[in-house]
Amino acid sequence: MAIRTDTRPDVGGSTAFRGDIEGMRALAVILVLLTHAGIAFMPGGFIGVDVFFVISGFLITRLLVAELASTGRISLVGFYARRAKRLLPAAGVVLAVTLLLTYFYLPRTRWSDTGWDVVASGLYAMNWRLAEQAVDYLAADQAPSILQHYWSLAVEEQFYLIWPVLLAVAGIWAVRSRSRGRTDRFRLLLGVPLAVLAIASLAWSIHLTQTNPGQAYFVTTTRVWELALGGLLALLGPRLVRLPRSVAVVLGWVGLTTVVGVALFLEPTAPFPGQLALLPTLGTVAMIAGGPAAGRAGPGCLLGLRPVRAIGAISYSLYLWHWPLFVVAEAQLGELAPAARLGVMLFSVLPAVLTYRYVENPIRRAETFTWDPAQAIRLGLSFTMVPALAGVLFQFTVWPPNRSPLPVAQVPWVEDTASAPPSPSGAAVLGDHPRDSRAGTPVDRVGRITPDPVDAGDDLPDVYRHDCIAEGSDARVRSCVYGDREADFTVALAGDSHAASWLPALQAVAVANRWRLVTYIKAACPLIHGEIAWQGRAQPSCTEWNTELRSLLTGSKRPDLLVTSSFLYSPIRDEKQLSGSEGQSAMANGLRRSWSVLVETGVPVVVLRDTPHMNVDVPECVAKHPERLTKCSAPRSLALRAGGGVAQEEAADGLKGVHLVDLNDAICPGDRCAAVIGGVLVYRDTNHLTASYASSLAPRLRAALNDVVGDVARG
Template sequence: MRHVAISSDLWTQARAAAPPRPPKPTSGDSRSFRGDIEGMRAVAVLLVLLGHAGVRHLPGGFVGVDVFFVISGFLITGLLLHELDQRGRLSLTDFYARRAKRLLPAAATVLVATLLLTYFLLPRGRWSTTAWDVIASACYAMNWRMAGESLDYVAANDAPSIAQHFWSLAVEEQFYLVWPLLLIALGWFARRRGRGGRGLYLSGLALIAIPSFAWALHVSPTDPSSYYVTTTRMWELALGGAVAVAATWLSRSSRLVAVPLAWGGLIAVCASAALIRTEAGFPGYAALGPTLGTAAVIAFGPAAGRAGPALLLGRRPLLYIGGISYSLYLWHWPLLIAAQAHFGDLSVGAGLAVVAVSAIPAALTYHFIENPVRRSPTLAARPPAALRVGAVCTGAAALAGLAFHLVVPSTTGPAPTSTVIMGQVPGATTQAAPPAAPGAAALGSAPRTSRAGVPVDRVASITPEPVTAAKDTPLSQTSKSCHVELESSTPRTCVYGKQDATTKVALVGDSHAHHWLPAAQAAAEANGWRLVSYTKSGCPFLAAEISLNDRPYSSCTEWNTRVREALLGEDRPDIVITTHAEYPVMGASVPNRQPALIRELRNTWNTMITGGVPVVVLRDTPLHLKDVAECVSKNPNRLTKCATPRAEATGRGGGPAQEEAVKDLAGAHLINLNDWICPADRCAPVIGGVLVWRDAHHLTATYSTTLAPQLGAALKPVIAKL
């Protein structure tokens, strides 16, 4: 599920006393209550909620965030301009006091409730991460945390954060740290020149919008973090601000022009939610539909009158949903994630039920927290007091997150042990299973008939602890000394085993190659080989360009070029070991993805073979549809619930394409060790006392280490023929 969050906005005090149905708009004053805008808020939040619930016909429900950014930019800028017109100056204290009253009490309430939901319903493995997410959300920095997570391939495979919807609130508040200061400067300059300030304000917004939109166009096609960062989102808020600056002029538009443009804007928003199927490219060209559509509704609504979208958007149900939209969004996402964690993947009907239930705490929060604080005469008369209330709310939420991290135990038992193998470069370490946990060795020489591989409900002990399994990775990835992350295209290598060995082996590929590193390293040590690792997150050993998150993965293509040059250079290995997950080749249609991948794999491997370097393909490991470690942590006495049918698990991932690509390719050898990973008809989550999987598709480093004898035995005949 894509996570989006609503923009919060400030209505004036008149909003609280607004009539239930909108009067015919006659002016461009953004301070007057606009039923069509309140209805647009309802449309936007409904798109987001229905999209999160999994409604198939709204794949682009995430465009609701773009709608809210434009609305917020319009309303906030309108309030600031009114204050400048009336008083000739802006009070930053008053401005931030209003925002503190509007945002922080409800946000703090939901964040504390989120920690309670986490404690009672989420697996312990998520507790620590959730605590830090709450702290980041309370401090309005969640968007930067999400941007970093989007570039972390391992984190990208984790379950969605229960607090990640706070990212767009962070974007907004960061924008409003800049915009009032710029308005003050422009207003001062306008007074000095003795000129009206509207043209200067538009210029100021252009100074923000044009570079921001240009940057969004530049980075959004290839960089998934661009979805979250403030620099690519400011143009959307600035667009709403520009409509507020020009509101008086726009309100004089001809009704013949205004009516079709306003309706066209509403249609553009809804069509975007129905037709846009990927977040790739956001917030670039693809975001113009919902943003310009929203701007059209706001800009031409007054001139269109009741012949415009206000006819629909001013209905009582939409007005009420728009009124509670901030609280509704704050509540619906934590409840969805908690329900998903407790009950498993939700059907569309179940998701819609959770969304409907979230209206109850949302309405209570709106009526008993939002409105009382926002309408408080004491806080209205004393802005510093309102700021103190906001500071208390922020501090309470942040301290609650910190206390949850420090006080509530998120693990049980010791962390996995690690041992250092002599003769390696710094940072090149591996993890070893304790002697009491034999792992794959428990299967003996006939794993398919061994009872040790049959799933059972309970085992005496599990290594590593399921709640810490996500960290049971080859330590080179943890220290980032050798494994290359998503954004980098520069190969980094680590050397293992015997430095002056006559047999030189290279391990090359993505994180699925990397999770074999402990086994390959131990095999190299045992057989006197020299092992060099070349691994990169989400990047198979492939000459063709692939897509990642529906974007061209250009850093992978560059990395591959450099790796091939190294492998065919002076220090070439005697053999290359490679494996990978399944990836779409750029330009290949969905039905042709696997044939295209097979073709490109053969081309890449043939290049190595022609250059004198044989290729060993490690058949990809089984792929589950659930996080196995998380399932085990939730079901320690019913481990069979975490067992996936072997035929299903081995039929997914990169394995089928690898088997086809290696056929009749001289110089390429296929090694399939899945009998020691999933030996029975269902894949046991624990074998020989060792947890096999750290997530849905990566081996734990501990179990990988126990596969070293099998990997070494399979490689010896191939190496002997060199």
């Protein structure tokens, strides 16, 4: 979201107000709001942010060049003072209110992350925080941040720290050229650093979007070219007015059509920004370029209407407010229908108008800050640092006293030196016939829950702590060794994070059986033959990882037993992502081909059927409903059909040497899957077991694996 920059005359400038640009702001924010409202016909409305980037680059550069042309210099203090008083107060107010909304209306599981999000947003580094999370598989299933939208403000603020300085330096030579009567060279010299910046950033954007699309969406380096594009347009200056009217009219309407068309037809899963971002940005350039000469014959006849300009005037505050209100509404009411989402977006107009009238305008127009830029900077810094400090202090609300510590996983059949046996917990309370046990039936209240829902995200298998899991575009085969390192019998655990979820149980089995256990884990990557996609994006690194791993497992690192499991993915065939029954069959075929290669080389394969997939984020639900835990349960039939279990069953059917082990009766024993069993939280999100609960499954896993090893030994 671009900042709101006044287009009226400013220090050293003679720029005229353009109502059509105010209307472009309105168009951009409406596109964003419609997409966030889930309006089906507007899947690509997120490109409204790109429209804002171009507008901001154009307006800011125009003001700076006007100042340079009239005074021969750029006052950096004056520039930063204007930015501070116009942007930071509204942003700071929304950050402060967001902390209050989080405390009163969001589950405690989100408090810590929100506190750090406030810090990152207040310091205008939110885009880098989100970029880091975009390649973090552990964050993939988390609810979106209530401050997610601050990423675009961070991009712009970082650009504004660099561009005025570069322009001021370039202006030294440019002003000298102008003083010698070389006016054309004046703007050319100013454009050189901007053009270099734009070309380098665009090239990097195209590259990173192909190799790491999640990170590419947020980082500053892939977005700077969009602001620079607007800046280059601003350097054309008076030439825009001299465009032939017919050309300007065509430019304007083609630009508007392009922007709206991209918003209507661009799918959210498309690789973006990269070269696709050229469409909305060049469309915006065309609208801005054609505006002065086209007049009312161009898009300005629509964009310049008073109601449209009114929305453009509050676009900054509207953008700031709409997302926190939407996140709070969904946290309180559950997933909203598009009509309800749209209602939230419309409601956000109220705080936006109030912020514009009572925060933005009074501070921006205050004469004190105009005559004393240093005071304006101090004011802006206070609106930045106070919320950031509040975000740090907010962390203390997340750690209340007397919290129960995380337990040490108990394996009752391993020698214990304690005098009294531990009371059963987790799956141990289900007995020998889990489906007949009432201990697995969802109830509203339990005595205690381990781990605490706030800590559930950190209740992880050791491969995460030991850095033994490949993530993102990393195709290296990483491994760690557990159990008896000198044992003759080696078990390999290979697959995605669902395979890793079984590690706590398998570690206990390896210790008890004196096995050597080696892990080969890659996030979002099953042990499969063929290409797959995850969250709508192809995973070429997964194909590379599988190729190398197959070579190891059938060669020098061949284990005596392979254990694997996985989630459900979208296989790719002829560059098309398959879904539904076709995708499930393709997934089963890819798994079967991969397992067959191993079996043919003499490696027995144990497939642990995928765990039930819940329809809620379990820790968040439990934190929100500690006395209504039944709200956090899910129908067993639906939970078992979701995920990769059905494809695994189809893949293993009739395949000699492959043994399907299903322990889901001890994970979801009732007709509804419970969130807490035996005082232990079953899931750390919607589909991954907590390490604590996985540990409690160790006796059952040991029995199943011993049966398989016995069958293999008997031939």
